[in-house]
Amino acid sequence: xxxxxxxxxxxxxxxxVAVVTLTVLAALLLFLAGLLDGLFLxxxxxxxxxxxxxxxxxxxxxxxxLRSTIxxxxxxxxxxxxGVDAVGGLSVTLLGAVVxxxxxxxxxxxxxxxxxxxxxxxxxxxxxxxxxxxLKGFGVGQGDTLLVGPAKTPITVVGFVADSNFQLQGxxxxxxxxxxxxxxxxxxxxxxxxxxxxxxxxxxxxxxxAALLADRxxxxxxxxxxxxxxxxxxxxxxxxxxxxxxxxxxxxxxMVVVVIVAxxxxxxxxxxxxxxxxxxxxxxxxxxxxxxVILQAIIIATVAFAIxxxxxxALSAAxxxxxxLQVQASRIFTSYVILAVCAVIGxxxxxxxxxxxxPAQAIGTAQ
Amino acid sequence: MFLALRxxxxxxxxxxxxxxxxxxxxxxxxxxxxxxxxxIGQFIGALRHQSAPVVVFDVQARKNIEGSxxxxxxxxxxxxxxxxxxxxxxxxxxxxxxxxxxxARATPKDQLVDAVLFGYEVTGxxxxxxxxxxxxxxxxxxxxxxxxxxxxxxxDGFDIGDVIHIEPGGADITVVGLAADINYSVSxxxxxxxxxxxxxxxxxxxDATAVLPSVMAVEPAAGVSVGVLVANLAAVPGVVPxxxxxxxxxxxxxxxxSQSLNTVIGLLVITALxxxxxxxxxxxxQKSASLTLMRAIGAHRRTLALTLVLQTTVVVLAGVIVxxxxxxxxxxxxxxxxxxxxxxxxxxVGAGAIVVGWVGSLxxxxxxxxxxPINATVPQGMLR
Numbered sequence: 001x002x003x004x005x006x007x008x009x010x011x012x013x014x015x016x017v018a019v020v021t022l023t024v025l026a027a028l029l030l031f032l033a034g035l036l037d038g039l040f041l042x043x044x045x046x047x048x049x050x051x052x053x054x055x056x057x058x059x060x061x062x063x064x065x066l067r068s069t070i071x072x073x074x075x076x077x078x079x080x081x082x083g084v085d086a087v088g089g090l091s092v093t094l095l096g097a098v099v100x101x102x103x104x105x106x107x108x109x110x111x112x113x114x115x116x117x118x119x120x121x122x123x124x125x126x127x128x129x130x131x132x133x134x135l136k137g138f139g140v141g142q143g144d145t146l147l148v149g150p151a152k153t154p155i156t157v158v159g160f161v162a163d164s165n166f167q168l169q170g171x172x173x174x175x176x177x178x179x180x181x182x183x184x185x186x187x188x189x190x191x192x193x194x195x196x197x198x199x200x201x202x203x204x205x206x207x208x209x210a211a212l213l214a215d216r217x218x219x220x221x222x223x224x225x226x227x228x229x230x231x232x233x234x235x236x237x238x239x240x241x242x243x244x245x246x247x248x249x250x251x252x253x254x255m256v257v258v259v260i261v262a263x264x265x266x267x268x269x270x271x272x273x274x275x276x277x278x279x280x281x282x283x284x285x286x287x288x289x290x291x292x293v294i295l296q297a298i299i300i301a302t303v304a305f306a307i308x309x310x311x312x313x314a315l316s317a318a319x320x321x322x323x324x325l326q327v328q329a330s331r332i333f334t335s336y337v338i339l340a341v342c343a344v345i346g347x348x349x350x351x352x353x354x355x356x357x358x359p360a361q362a363i364g365t366a367q
Numbered sequence: 368m369f370l371a372l373r374x375x376x377x378x379x380x381x382x383x384x385x386x387x388x389x390x391x392x393x394x395x396x397x398x399x400x401x402x403x404x405x406x407i408g409q410f411i412g413a414l415r416h417q418s419a420p421v422v423v424f425d426v427q428a429r430k431n432i433e434g435s436x437x438x439x440x441x442x443x444x445x446x447x448x449x450x451x452x453x454x455x456x457x458x459x460x461x462x463x464x465x466x467x468x469x470x471a472r473a474t475p476k477d478q479l480v481d482a483v484l485f486g487y488e489v490t491g492x493x494x495x496x497x498x499x500x501x502x503x504x505x506x507x508x509x510x511x512x513x514x515x516x517x518x519x520x521x522x523d524g525f526d527i528g529d530v531i532h533i534e535p536g537g538a539d540i541t542v543v544g545l546a547a548d549i550n551y552s553v554s555x556x557x558x559x560x561x562x563x564x565x566x567x568x569x570x571x572x573x574d575a576t577a578v579l580p581s582v583m584a585v586e587p588a589a590g591v592s593v594g595v596l597v598a599n600l601a602a603v604p605g606v607v608p609x610x611x612x613x614x615x616x617x618x619x620x621x622x623x624x625s626q627s628l629n630t631v632i633g634l635l636v637i638t639a640l641x642x643x644x645x646x647x648x649x650x651x652x653q654k655s656a657s658l659t660l661m662r663a664i665g666a667h668r669r670t671l672a673l674t675l676v677l678q679t680t681v682v683v684l685a686g687v688i689v690x691x692x693x694x695x696x697x698x699x700x701x702x703x704x705x706x707x708x709x710x711x712x713x714x715x716v717g718a719g720a721i722v723v724g725w726v727g728s729l730x731x732x733x734x735x736x737x738x739x740p741i742n743a744t745v746p747q748g749m750l751r
Contacts, residue, residue, distance in 0.1 A: 017641075017645040017646070017648075017649060020641060020645070021638065021641045021642055021645060024634060024637050024638045024641060025638055027634065028631065028634040028635065028638065031630065031631065031634065032631060035627055059475075060463045060479060060534045060535040061463065062463045062479055062480075062481055064461070064481075066461075067461070067462075067463060067571065094434060095427060095434065096426075096427035096428060096429050096434070105426070105427065105429055107429060149427055150425055150427045150436060150438065150605070186436075187436070188436075188575060188576045188577045188579065189436070189568055189572055189575045189576075189577060189578045189579055190571070190572045190575065191572065191574050191575060191576065193574060225476060237552070245402060248398075249395065249398065249399070249631070252391060252394065252395050252398070253395065255391055256388060256391045256392060256395070256638070259384055259387045259388040259391060260388050260642060262384055263381070263384040263385055263388055263642075263646060264646075266380055266381055266384060267381060267646070267649050267650070267653070270381070270653070271653060349384075
């Protein structure tokens with residue numbers, strides 16, 4: 001162990017190849033992970049904030065907010081289902097908005113809500129909204145009146161909330177009636193009748209299983225398609241595909257890490273064969289030598305990850321606010337652990353070569 | 368030259384690992400390029416392959432056809448603009464539909480699928496403006512409830528003769544033609560007459576006070592260029608006119624997807640450059656004593672350098688073959704997201720990888736060129 005550490009300290013240049021290569025790979029991994037998280041969190045904030053167990057859509061909507069309509073009759077039917085504690089509507093309209101003093105339009109999601117979500121105050125007055133902090137990047141300030149959609153419906157921002165966006169558009173949280181006004185003025189081809197909402201959120205009675213309650217609601221109403229909260233988050237267009245695609249890229253990149261570390265340590269072991277032979281001759285065991293190799297692999301991975309993380313942090317700071325790059329602490333930790341494990345796996349490929357070194361033969365080679 | 372190949376043969380593990388690393392990197396680059404092109408193609412193929420040279424968006428939509436609506440007053444104002452030859456409505460919307468294939472599925476939820484409808488003028492002065500340009504089979508819709516479908520989805524119940532039912536309780540639309548690369552939002556896509564589109568919109572929204580076109584499809588008058596027409600149309604308040612190419616390039620998502628995936632591809636190329644360059648350099652340093660000896664017994668600098676270049680080329684070529692084989696093997700599973708194996712793309716990436724390999728091996732080549740034969744006669748350590 002000590003020998004491995006001393007070698008790293010005294011001849012760091014020898015390890016620079018692996019460190020530099022792994023640094024780029026670590027940066028790539030964090031960048032991809034940041035994009036994946038940014039896309040998911042930016043799309044689903046409005047749903048994750050909900051304190052609801054079940055999301056009820058109309059059965060032919062294919063779980064799309066924009067295609068779903070829950071009428072007052074359906075709402076009453078859902079309320080009557082056993083295990084339903086409370087219900088509230090949730091409706092969304094995606095539009096552009098004119099921000100006072102700005103030339104660029106802001107992308108907004110006008111969200112009409114009834115049940116109070118986590119981190120968002122109760123609905124403000126008519127024509128007023130809680131805005132997501134993302135909109136600050138478009139120049140939106142407290143007290144600003146935004147002109148929303150082609151009909152330029154005025155909405156005044158009364159304060160800011162965090163992580164509440166929908167489909168990467170800045171959330172504007174309003175009363176359901178204000179949402180309806182926005183929808184009907186700006187989307188005459190898809191008006192919302194009084195009492196209608198797009199989706200019904202259901203809070204289950206204590207002890208109720210959400211999946212079972214969803215099935216019970218659908219069986220009872222026969223005109224709804226109900227999802228648990230996690231299912232609703234994943235049902236947003238593209239969310240599942242994004243995750244599958246990015247995860248497969250991440251997995252392949254981790255494989256590259258394994259191969260590169262294996263290649264590096266294979267070369268290093270080859271170079272050190274005489275040295276290892278000498279060490280074995282004076283009593284070092286294969287196990288001791290190998291622990292040193294693993295330690296070096298972990299330190300290389302740690303240094304590379306730290307530098308790669310710094311690069312991504314710098315990139316994130318310099319990137320335009322619209323680039324959905326968001327690296328979570330849990331993601332950083334997981335990425336580091338996987339990178340370190342991959343480095344260890346890569347170094348393990350030298351195990352056979354290290355254990356096969358014959359002291360006598362190795363000393364002979366060194367002569 | 369045989370030296371290069373013989374060394375590879377004798378140090379299999381080292382070179383196999385290097386080939387594997389390059390192969391994985393080539394695979395990742397091919398995958399990213401395929402993903403970028405596939406996603407972009409499937410996201411906005413319908414916009415790219417419709418016939419109108421100019422499309423006019425509502426400024427509020429920020430160049431997103433899904434969020435754009437052109438009201439009647441603006442439609443009239445656009446028609447009056449100088450340089451406009453023909454102008455027609457083009458609507459886009461996603462619908463819930465069913466067909467024979469979907470209805471055969473077991474669960475009620477799976478029996479419904481998404482489809483994007485593009486409604487364009489089939490009759491009248493603007494007939495054919497906004498129609499798909501890549502018809503591969505059948506014919507264009509001649510009237511109501513006929514459609515040209517995206518060729519990619521023919522096996523999903525969107526082939527010629529298949530009937531698509533607009534849910535809930537809407538019209539039955541018959542597929543009369545197929546066109547290539549006309550998907551939108553990665554969904555099955557149908558080009559139908561404006562009347563069919565309007566009727567489908569009213570199924571979901573019976574109380575709609577008006578069904579507005581998403582964009583206006585415009586063709587310049589004889590002798591008027593697309594650029595001049597776009598400039599003239601821009602004078603109408605509240606609209607953003609774009610040429611077809613600009614509408615595609617500036618579609619929301621296209622720029623950010625390209626930017627993100629190009630960054631990833633750039634990082635992968637840098638990684639490949641370093642993997643090849645640094646590892647070839649290590650190998651060269653490891654065998655520098657042998658190379659010096661070879662120089663001392665008469666081997667030419669050029670011979671040794673060419674040996675190194677040949678070795679790099681062989682290793683990279685093997686990596687390209689490994690990466691290409693992985694891509695070919697996995698691509699059938701990725702058809703749903705538009706990623707496919709493209710031999711031409713592999714050749715381009717392969718050629719690029721070889722150049723990257725040569726650039727990467729430059730450091731090692733320079734080191735070989737600097738080897739002095741005299742050093743072979745000096746005990747190791749004396750020259751340090």
